[in-house]
Amino acid sequence: MVEKNREFESEDVQNRLLDAAEALFCKKGLDGVSVRELTAAAGCNLAAVNYYFGGKENLYTEMFRRQFQMMIQGHLNTIDRVMSESDVSLEKLLKAIIEPPVRGAANNETKGQVLKLLVREVLDQKIDPEYVVKDMKEKFFDRIGHAFMEIVPDLPEDKITLVVMSFDGVILHPFLFMDFYQKTIPDLTIDGLIDHMVRFVAAGIRGYASPDQ
C-alpha cells in the first residue's frame, strides 16, 4: 500500500461533509436532508457519503458524537474553571454555563444548534439512547450537580438530579422557541434573557435550600 500525503485532501472532503451534516441535520433532522442535498452543500459527489462514511446514518452518528462530546467537554471546562475561582457563586456558575450557548444561538453559530440537535435525537432516537444517556449523566449532570451542592450546602442530595434537569429545561426552552421569544417579547435582549435564566434557576435551586419541609 502506498502511503499518501493525504491529510489535506481526503480529510478535506470528509470534514466538508461533516460540516454540511452539522448545518443541515441540526436544522432539518436526519430524514429532512437527502444525501443529494448534503453532498451539494459539501461540494462533492453524491457517492462520497458512502465512500467515506459507509452511509448516511453513519455520517449522522459521527457528526452527532462529535458535537455532543464538544458540548459536554465545553460545559465541563466551564464548571472546572468557575469552581476553581476564588469567589464562586451560584449566579456566576449558572451564567458561565448558560452564556456561551445562548450567545452562540444569537449569532446563529452552530453552538446554538447543538441543543436542537439533541432534542431531535431524543425525539427520533436514531442513535442508541444508551450512549447519549450515559455520557449526559455521568459526565455532565453529576458534575454540575456536585458543583451545586458545593455552593449551596443545604441542597438535599436526593433532589439534585431533578434540580439539574429543571435547569436543563430552562436552558433548552429558548433554543427551541427562539422565534417565539422574539415575536412575543419585541424588546428582548440577549443579556436580558441570560439574566432572567440565571435569576430564575438560582431562585429555583435556592428554593430547596430553605429549611422548610
Add this chain to the structure above:
Amino acid sequence: MVEKNREFESEDVQNRLLDAAEALFCKKGLDGVSVRELTAAAGCNLAAVNYYFGGKENLYTEMFRRQFQMMIQGHLNTIDRVMSESDVSLEKLLKAIIEPPVRGAANNETKGQVLKLLVREVLDQKIDPEYVVKDMKEKFFDRIGHAFMEIVPDLPEDKITLVVMSFDGVILHPFLFMDFYQKTIPDLTIDGLIDHMVRFVAAGIRGYASPDQ
C-alpha cells in the same frame, strides 16, 4: 344529492384515521410515518387519506389543531377553576397545571404525547408557525401570566412572559427526557416529580418578587 345517514360509518373512518394519526405522528413525526402504515393502523384502505383529507399533510394539520386546541382549552379551564377558588396559592395553581399532563404521560395516554408533538412541530415547522404562536401566546401564556401576577403581586410585569416561558421549559423537560428520568432516578415517583416541579418553579417565580434589583 342524496342525504345519507352517514354520521356513523364515514365519520368512523375519518376518526379512526385521526386517532391513528394522533398515535403515530406524536411518536414518530410527520415524515416518520407512511400513509401505508397509517391506513393499516386505522384499518382502512390506502386511498382513504386522500379521499377524506386530501393528503397526508392535511390529516396531520387537522390532527395537530385538534390536539393543540384541546391542550390549550384544558389549561384555560384549569386556570379558571383554580383562580375562582377561595384559597388560591401559587403552588396550587402550578400543581393544577402540571399534574394532568404528567399523570397522563405516566399512563402513556395521548395527553402526555401532545407536548412532544408540539416540540416536534417547533423543530420541523410543518404548519404555519404563526398559527401556533398566536394561540399559544394570546390564549395561554397571557392568561397564565395574568394569574401569576394576581397571586404574586410583586412580580414585575415586563418579566412575566419570560417567567412563563421558563415555567414551560421546566414542564416540557420530563416529557422529552422521560426515559432519561427513569434510568437516572430509579426511585422516582410521579408525585415526587410533580412536587419537585411545583417547588422549583414556585421558587423561581418568587425569586422575582423579592425586592432586590
Add this chain to the structure above:
DNA sequence: GGATGTTTTATACTTTTGTTTGAAACTAAT
C-alpha cells in the same frame, strides 16, 4: 328494483430516496 350518489378497493404512476457500480481522474512512488 333500478338509479344515483357515496365509499372502498386494488392497482398503477411518478417522484424521490439511499446505495451501488465501474470507469475515469488523480497522486505518488518506483
Add this chain to the structure above:
DNA sequence: ATTAGTTTCAAACAAAAGTATAAAACATCC
C-alpha cells in the same frame, strides 16, 4: 513513464413514498 492505490464522477438500481384512478361495492331514495 509506468504502475498501484486512492479518490471522484456520472449513471444506474431497487425500494419506498405520496398520489391518482377506475372499477367494484355499498347505501339510499324514488
